[in-house]
Amino acid sequence: MNFVTHLECANCGAHYPKDKPHQLCTSCQKPLWVKYDLAALKKNFTKKELIGRPPTIWRYLEMLPIEKPECIVSLVETITPILETKRLAAHFGVEHLFVKDESRLPTGSFKARGQALAISKAKEFGITKVAVPTAGNAGGAMAAYAARAGMEAWVFMPQDTPVINQKECWLAGAHTFLVNGLITDCGRIVGEGRKEKGWFDISTLKEPYRIEGKKTMGLELAEQFDWELPDVILYPTGGGTGLIGMWKAFAELEALGWLKSPKKPKMISCQSTGCAPIADAFAKGERFAKKFENAATVASGIRVPAAVGDFMIIDAVRESGGVALATPEADIPKWMKLANAQEGIALCPETAVCYGALEVLLKQGVIKPKDRILVFNTGAAQKYPEAVQEKLQHVDCTKPIEWGKI
Template sequence: MTDISSPASAPAAFGGATHLECTRCGTRYESETLQRLSPCCEKPLYPRYDLAAIGARLRREDLAGRSADLWRYAELLPVRNPAHAVRLGEGWTPMIETPRLATRLGIGRCWVKDEGQNPTASFKARGLCMAISRAAELGIREVAIPSAGNAGSATAAYAAAAGMAAHVVVPRDTPHPIIQEMLALGADVELFDGLITDCAARVGEGVREHGWFDLSTLKEPYRVEGKKTMGYEVAEQLGWTLPDVIIYPTGGGTGLVGMWKAFDEMEAMGWIGSARPRMISVQAAGCAPIVRAFEEGTEYAEPWRDAHTYASGLRVPRAVGDFLILDAVRRSGGSALAVSDEEMREWTPIVGRDTGIFCAPEGAATAVAAARLRESGAIGPDDSVVLFNTGSGLKYVI
């Protein structure tokens, strides 16, 4: 791979985690063998780093001129050997200021972080890039994933780039462009009658029968490390400040908890202060387990029954990281709210005309949420707001 970092600045130093830590009880595990959920609590494991040492030798200004992808943060990522980094141009997506949309919403400043410009046209590239790079580093040659769609595309792409076999199980009614993309990328694709949770059970069978490595989100420790780079990028692209509000469409929620982790890491290195954006979790009215748990004040979210929404990325009835999402939303002073499919359909061309971005329904959902929170006063007229468009609208064309 050609290093497209600038010769004028120091290249990123690949590091790796010091250990893994149970997100529930804090028990430590070593990071150099394959891990899934924590053996202690059956909860997600987070990689941890020697942030004091990294912060002492790496200033945030040193990042200038590094490669225009998420590997600019290599010291804070789990891959140890650059040769194992599978690179297709993931991350460092544009932060697009959208003044006409801000005026429509009645807010001070508004940006769309356009994740549709990732490889495979969605934010899923970040997590799967990291999980597959790290799996390759630990000797894995065959991976499997249940997906609502976009994660399957990203898995197919990074597995192909790494020369691995990929098995993807998706609901039968996954958007057609996504299925075509996975097939063109050489994945073994199984269409399954059911939701992503049913597909996960099917992957479980393959894991037991064939020894596939399961890339389900937060069931292995590295997808979140790819996703957290969205948090680093928000800060760096806004000149090492954070917005007042971040609105994030939440299926599995790894992006939201990943950004929350990134903020803590940056503070530990002295790159930002202790202020945090209000984190807003948006779900579909037809599948809103996090919203319900937020409103009911519970620590965990009950699985949602009869989940339905055309925003396939939001059709996730149960999130393994539910307690992490709810914790970040609550501690940030944020909230969780659901929007209807009709509202997403209505707002897709509104966002398009105001910004020039053909967003995914999940992206449109964040604009709907912004409008509603502005109306309720939860977002004020002077607030700065970052909306996450998690993918290109092209992936949802029927």
């Protein structure tokens, strides 16, 4: 059973019917929300329904926009574990520090959630050709789900996107192109290709369903914390779907009466000083962000100089009492190494930025040592060999081992 009523522009409030594919609002070119009949959902969907359902994102089916379950395109989107990180907690001097490890998902990042929903909905609508501009992981995930669905996929990425992202797209059969520009330039190409080649545009927030997939992060963590949300969530922000999706999840869970307390987490939108449009807009008290010039960061997933959902990210952060902030680009390898070496969890460079933010916000008193703090590991460290420049030592096995040097 599906409880979607309609789609609604996040900016001007225009309504759109649910039975057709949509991109941005046709009057103001801003993203659309998927709206549910929450009163009907509350009557028909209770926590008890979850008992015995498999541990995948589809256990929340009634809260998702699926009309035809037979069209679901899945690679088994597992519930990702939340690990307590006691060594890191000791390092930061806090009591409760957790990581939700999204690297366990198909294609090694949280992007699988959004693409599972976007491609499933595209299949429902009979769409056969999909295209996406990508910072890397969204392209890899879209290519995989399109392959699984038997769709034609077109992926455009900056030419300096991590090589593993380039290859995973090609391997999954996507027409993969390297562009001598940034993700915003790739987005323009995909936009033109919609008209020229008849592609459906799967860009972040330019279709309404990826965000519903990301919403499952919020649903899941609420269930994992027994419906008592953590005090703080640190999230690496590029296009912002993850953060916006989680905030939507919390609002919907509240409307269903599933949360034990109305207190919601402070949402911390974390960026690098190498690309910080949201942090800059937040600091200036603005709602719409200026394009960030000369964006450059080793955390490729958050190299998004202009986000179409900027106001949605900033609204969520403000409503939550959180902040958006950037920490030094140069510190990313340090945080990445610390977090990986302390805990053995394969934390990506995007997540490294969150630890920089945690240090600053603890000093500022925005985050308290007793808070329950959740950091999102959005992807697998293994996908970023370029982010680790360390040269390893060699051992010459043809000669006696010089133990003094080992």
